[in-house]
Amino acid sequence: MALIQQMPYQSVKADFGDGEIEIFYRPINLYEMDKIQCARKVGDANALAETLILRARDKTGDRIFDRAPDKDKILCQYDPHEVMRIATILSGASDERPAGNG
Numbered sequence: 001m002a003l004i005q006q007m008p009y010q011s012v013k014a015d016f017g018d019g020e021i022e023i024f025y026r027p028i029n030l031y032e033m034d035k036i037q038c039a040r041k042v043g044d045a046n047a048l049a050e051t052l053i054l055r056a057r058d059k060t061g062d063r064i065f066d067r068a069p070d071k072d073k074i075l076c077q078y079d080p081h082e083v084m085r086i087a088t089i090l091s092g093a094s095d096e097r098p099a100g101n102g
Contacts, residue, residue, distance in 0.1 A: 004029050009057065014086045016078035023064065024057045028092050036091065048087040049074040055090040 009024040032054050039050035049071050056064040065074065074083060 009059075009061070011059075012086060012089050014082060016074075016082050021064070022059070023086060023090070024059055024061070025055050025090050028055065028090075045075055045080075048083050051087040051091050052083065056086070 004026055007026050009026055011022050011024045013020055014023050015021070035054055036047050036051050040047035052074055053063070053065045053067050053071065058064055065071075
């Protein structure tokens with residue numbers, strides 16, 4: 001079995017209300033699981049936002065979202081159903097098949 005950082009990226013297309021983007025991700029690791037679990041103590045919406053901030057990457061592997069400027073945008077402006085759908089996929093809790101391997 002390969003280390004997570006050596007595994008290929010998967011991708012999923014998302015549209016939070018301001019145009020379609022492609023989000024890349026790898027399987028979740030224990031650090032990310034722990035951070036999301038801690039965020040869940042504050043509330044489910046907070047955990048969804050934290051999932052996107054921690055897990056969503058562009059095709060080069062850089063984070064798409066920054067905590068400070070993007071968390072409020074995710075919580076207050078993005079389509080909540082799309083946030084929930086994508087966070088579920090990124091957390092590995094979905095049966096939905098990703099768009100492909102990047």
